[in-house]
Amino acid sequence: MAKIGEQGNRLAITLDGGEFTIPAPRGKLAANAPLAKLTWFKSGGPAELLFEPEDADDLAAFLAALPEWVPVMGLGLGSNMIVRDGGVPGVVVRLGKHFSEAEVLGDNTLRFGGGTPGVLASSCARNAGVAGLEFLKSIPGTVGGFVRMNGGAYGREVKDVLTSCGVVLRDGSRKTLALADMGYTYRHSDLPEGAIVVSATMRGEAGEPDAIQAEMDRITEAREASQPLRTKTGGSTFKNPEGTSAWKLVDEAGCRGLVIGDAQVSEKHTNFLINRGEATSADIEMLGEEVRRRVKEHSGITLEWEIRRVGKFGATEVVPAL
Numbered sequence: 001m002a003k004i005g006e007q008g009n010r011l012a013i014t015l016d017g018g019e020f021t022i023p024a025p026r027g028k029l030a031a032n033a034p035l036a037k038l039t040w041f042k043s044g045g046p047a048e049l050l051f052e053p054e055d056a057d058d059l060a061a062f063l064a065a066l067p068e069w070v071p072v073m074g075l076g077l078g079s080n081m082i083v084r085d086g087g088v089p090g091v092v093v094r095l096g097k098h099f100s101e102a103e104v105l106g107d108n109t110l111r112f113g114g115g116t117p118g119v120l121a122s123s124c125a126r127n128a129g130v131a132g133l134e135f136l137k138s139i140p141g142t143v144g145g146f147v148r149m150n151g152g153a154y155g156r157e158v159k160d161v162l163t164s165c166g167v168v169l170r171d172g173s174r175k176t177l178a179l180a181d182m183g184y185t186y187r188h189s190d191l192p193e194g195a196i197v198v199s200a201t202m203r204g205e206a207g208e209p210d211a212i213q214a215e216m217d218r219i220t221e222a223r224e225a226s227q228p229l230r231t232k233t234g235g236s237t238f239k240n241p242e243g244t245s246a247w248k249l250v251d252e253a254g255c256r257g258l259v260i261g262d263a264q265v266s267e268k269h270t271n272f273l274i275n276r277g278e279a280t281s282a283d284i285e286m287l288g289e290e291v292r293r294r295v296k297e298h299s300g301i302t303l304e305w306e307i308r309r310v311g312k313f314g315a316t317e318v319v320p321a322l
Contacts, residue, residue, distance in 0.1 A: 011024050018067070026053075026054040027053040027059075029049060039081055040079045040233060041078075045085050047087065047091070047092035050091075053096075053098075059168050072091045074145070075092050076094075079141045082281050082284055082308070085282055088310055102121060104128045105201070109130075110128060110130060114166075114197045114198045115142050115144065117142055122137035123137075126209050129207055132205050134212060135155070144197035146158050149187050162201070163179060164179065166197070186240075228274055231274040231276075232274060232276075234307050235272070237273050238288075238306055247270045247271035259276075260283050291303070292322045
């Protein structure tokens with residue numbers, strides 16, 4: 001169990017990996033913080049430490065003081081993520097309301113805080129008459145997560161609109177990275193582990209707010225018609241292989257509706273896994289691995305996870321991987 005105590009004007013912290021002291025941050029720091037309520041699947045164990053920084057300076061100072069051996073992970077809205085039942089060691093950084101903002105810079109360009117939800121980002125672009133960012137509304141999560149994973153939907157990706165981003169690296173240093181620095185490929189960037197995206201500048205093209213809203217409405221209707229949005233889910237589970245769709249491969253392998261524990265392959269969209277109520281994260285991950293096994297057996301194609309799986313397995317869990 002992690003512990004936080006006071007030692008003069010510093011905090012004395014005990015984690016599984018050791019003990020250390022750091023200056024008290026201005027933001028909120030909690031030990032053994034439940035993460036299930038912060039994720040879309042509503043499952044998984046706690047974070048040893050959960051840190052919600054006051055601002056980017058607070059985050060940079062905190063990470064600079066943190067011993068190198070302590071792992072750091074960012075958390076947005078908890079979509080596209082399985083938090084394993086044993087919890088997440090080290091520090092989970094969650095960017096709160098102080099990082100949920102948008103600024104219009106001109107030249108069809110906006111700067112967003114890393115904690116800005118996609119719905120808010122696309123709406124701010126619409127209000128500014130900037131088209132091309134409508135797809136952000138359809139991605140469950142925050143700008144920081146989109147930038148890290150090159151999030152995309154409906155024919156567009158972050159690499160199509162990003163001009164630069166501000167990051168705080170694991171050692172507490174701050175950098176501004178250009179698009180060319182990101183090493184983007186399909187649902188991947190070269191951002192190092194522990195780096196937290198605190199801002200992103202994106203450029204679209206001039207558009208009429210009414211036309212932009214119409215495109216946002218079209219995307220919303222398409223999502224609601226095809227995806228199990230009103231369930232405990234994590235978004236698209238597997239990356240689309242070259243030349244085909246993950247959902248099609250899953251369906252052809254006979255996995256529609258497949259159940260393990262209280263986890264199920266969605267009947268509505270077979271690239272979505274859902275928690276029917278009481279699924280553990282192990283149930284969900286085992287279901288995903290069974291789907292991968294059946295698809296490989298049926299088509300010869302090995303599906304790659306798009307959903308991040310983080311943390312430790314529970315003490316008695318074994319999740320066989322393909």
